[in-house]
Amino acid sequence: MTQAFKLKVANLPVWVLHVQTLQATLIARQLQTHLQQTPDFFSNTPVALGLSALNPEAQPDFAALLQLLSQHGLRLVGVQGGSPTQQAAAVAAGLAVFADAPANRSAAAPSSAPSPALVIDKPVRAGQKIYAENADLVVLAIVNAGAELIADGDIHVYGPLRGRAMAGARGNRQARIFVQGMEAELLSIAGCFQMFEDGIPADVRGKPVQIYLNPAEELVIERW
């Protein structure tokens, strides 16, 4: 029998629009402002509505919101948070309910002091793996082909980077990689990675660069 489908789990990027109010005109105006700043972002982008900031008694009109957002290039696919009544109304309007984001992550962050950066002052060689848990990683020497740098925070390499560098290893999309001499085998931020099988683009090869994720979750390699 032909297989009808394959079911696979995927962590797809979905933006959450945390609504602070249900005033349609206000939402529309601010969406318009964002649209002007980053037009590429609003092209059928899947988005969930975050309801946690709303009064639990409030009764959002999901059908109207769906239409409002789609007019601005956002495809409303579900809701997150909110009261059971609000969630039931969302399901009735054909939306999905996303599990709550682990609230403790954002809550715990301010109270726990960030770990000091892990500083490495010797060459990182083939076969060596260095992991900066909950911290930034700073390397003051060469990182050779076959070596691996992993950090939950940012990675700084003040020398040639010829091995692999993975920043934001636990999913921090804001993490960045700074490199004095870009010759990497692989770069990754929050699991979005890029390999350089066919060599590194000439405009950044050997140059000082920073690497970050743009709103569309693409790895950007930029000279500085």
Add this chain to the structure above:
Amino acid sequence: MSKVIVVTSGKGGVGKTTTSANFSSGLALRGKRTAVIDFDVGLRNLDLIMGCERRVVYDIIDVINGEATLKQALIKDKNCENLYVLAASQTRDKDALTLEGVERILNELKETFDCVVCDSPAGIESGAFMAMYFADEALVVTNPEVSSVRDSDRILGIMAAKSKRAVEGRPPIKEHLLITRYDVKRAASEEMLKVEDIEDMLRIPLIGVVPESESVLAASNSGVPAIHEKSDVAEAYKDVVARFLGEDVPMRFTTYTKAGFFKRLFGER
């Protein structure tokens, strides 16, 4: 203060044993009481290159197992005073090497010798680990090609992390880069890596460059290390020994000059 020096590379066939033979001979010729140990249990070669294969009675495993004393197992080199060879076992299981046994041998050797040279087997398995674990200094033998450089890099990383000095938090093993089988002509035409490329990748001080030469093969086959003959290779190894002993010797055999008209006409010799 006597020193333990490991000759290592990761990759096989790059010239570790040739280097161990020539380097230890060179140290002995300079008056250092020197012992050289073959750690390649099961595939012993050093005795052949030193020309003492017919005089091997006891080997390192016999000493570790207490079946022979160190004095019985050390073979005096036929070419120079001050040099003794401790052969590897050809028949024993390589697991017979133990850290305790190796440490005991090295400590005993350090009582009478100035330099103990450990010829490491290829790879990163236990034999290579035993050879480098107690080292004070390391000659990292590298050929001008990427896989050799990568393997040297790997060995340097392991030494920096797992040697006795690293484990005990003492000053690290002093690392020296020795480039062997270097062909200036092929490096100049970019068929091979250049000295600077290798230095850039490994970032450890260069102690010497040994040119590619047929004299090495001839020397190996005759059981007399090349350093005893007249050749570029002999000169290069003498330079390495001098630099190791702290002398300031300019690098040779690293630049290619096109043969002039007369040289081409009348040959290079």
